[in-house]
Amino acid sequence: MKVHLQLFSVLREKLPTEAMGRTVLYLDEGTTLAGILTMLDIKRKVVISLNGIHQPDHSHEVQDGDEVKIFSAVSGGADALLLN
């Protein structure tokens, strides 16, 4: 099945520069949003928009023709610096 993917902000660096954050993914049936994150090696905290609506459940399976947009949540990732 075919899914339209668009990445924003620093996530765009997961694709070649000339792609400008856009690509089409050809996926197996049953692929989840979490599966897409794994495929792209995205480990940051993200906000995912599925067909224009926030989808917080990353176990959600995508469907043929879906439009997936992934944003970096302005949110952590760095480990706390524990000097003590």
Added chain:
Amino acid sequence: MPHGYNAKILHIDLNNSQFSVEEPGEDFYRKYMGGSALAMYYLLRDMPPAVDPLGPENVLVLALSVLTGAAVSGQSRMTAAAKSPLTGAIGDSQCGGFWPAELKFAGFDAIVLKGKADKPVYLWIHDGEYELRDASHLWGKITGEVEAVIKQELGDDKIEVLQVGPAGEKGVRFAAIMNMSTRANGRTGMGAVMGSKNLKAVTVRGKARPTVADKARLNQIAKWGADNLSKSDIAGLSKYGTAETIGANQSTGTLPTYNYNRGVFDKWEAIDGTTMYDTILKGAAEGMQDREGRDTCYACTVHCKRIVEISDGKYKVDPRYGGPEYETIATFGSYCGVDDLAAIAKANQICNKYGVDTISCGATIAWAYEAFNQGKLTTEDTDGLDLTWGNADSMVKLTEMIANREGFGDILAEGSERAAKKIGRGTEAFLITSKGQEAPAHMPQVKRSLAVIYATNPFGADHQSSEHDPVYEDDFEYFADRLDMMGFTEPQKPRSLSNEKLRFTLASQHMYSALDSLNLCQFVYGPAWQLYGPTDIVEVVRAVTGWDDIDLDALQRLGERRLNMMRAFNAREGLDRRHDKLPEKFFDKALIGGVSDGWKIDRNEFETALDTYFKLCHWDVETGTPTRAKLEELGLDWVADQLNL
């Protein structure tokens, strides 16, 4: 010998050009640390209640902290505080840039200004010396020109200039204080206060860097930040600026649109930070925007500031005036239905040239747009301007008219609440103000704790006074590493106003309040997603000052102290729980479209949450005023005495 600070506060009475230098002891700095808390000390001590905010009796404090100027990211910030001409309550605003560090190097930790000069003057502080100089030739000039003239006049290109633009001179109630012509103490009209004192600028230069107690420790912290920035999620902030959040906010239904009637804007991609990066950042045409289109503050590795350059087309933008932040893009953009990024950048430039808060300015224009689109205003009211949603030309023109107090702009320069009162015709229904200050671009209908914060915050609706809900909600990835440490282990349901959510809200409010008293940047330091977490904040304080007994609890107390002093200031002015209100529209009108379709705030739930919040604060639930017991616990007996508690 103190580490990190000068132990010198400069007092100036502009009525008679009298200077004095106060040298507080270590106990004072340990208790108030700097910034907002230190400013509150002087405002409560030196200003009687009920003064005219634009009269000579108002006191304006420009304050740094014990950390300002240290060689670590996110510390070169300054608090401007006075009674606000916009709200009539406490005014408080923070800026970044190089000016804060330079004032520290020039020998002072804060400047306390009272009175009014009999003609325009500017203050020149250098290497411990200070003088007032004539500014008649600078009056009426825009920020970039003033900066150039002063640097030439004083013969040093490295002088840092803090100033009011023409908007501050003309008493625009949401005028900003500017530095570098790009950094603003934007909120609550501090520029109007400075202008009312005939004080055009405060220029600083110095070479005396305060000592640091443990340089190796501080270097280690600074290096860790630089090494880990690209791995952190503020990496996006660094490369794409605050506007990178447009898309995520659209997706989660919290991008205020059409004056807060919607949480989604169908043309959001046109104004997103990624689009700005690709199109109008300086150097974008040559792919050089990473180098040319970003800017930073003293010693900060993050580089979150934008520089826009537009040479062609209807809206030309000069890079010396920087580029728009997320808030600016939202207020001039989605709030007004405008999808033209060049027009938004132009409005931002006008604000930076004339010294205007972009949030209140854009939101006030959006209020006028709604009134016009609802038939309550016509072109007869607006000097012929068509305020149909999305009209970019009118938005830019109105920004200029507000900055110059021209025609309809003169009415809007009073802020939307006063404008609605003057015009009437039911336009009050379109207000999005709390205590007279226009709401920033984070929606309490979606992030429910902000309903309590916007309503109760002593200086009006504010988005940087607490951590927002998503980090402690169970449909968002949880920041266990940091929040556990602060005792928050049970993420709450989305849009809840549970007791646990409110406990989190107040604790994070105390932390943000402490950050504004340490003058630390809230993108770099904070409780959850920021580059540095709570433990790191403690480590920075210890490394700079040598006060190894300072712990997280002490810093939370600092934040609580500052918040209580602000509420006490408002109580002196006659403000209480009756003034802790939200715009009626937030209760009455459900949002339209997107994921937040149908969402609004339940009035009963909100009032119950206020009760709980005041109980958690240990304030009087009926009045929302701090109790004597709480003030004494915070070492503020003298403030309790002022309130006759």
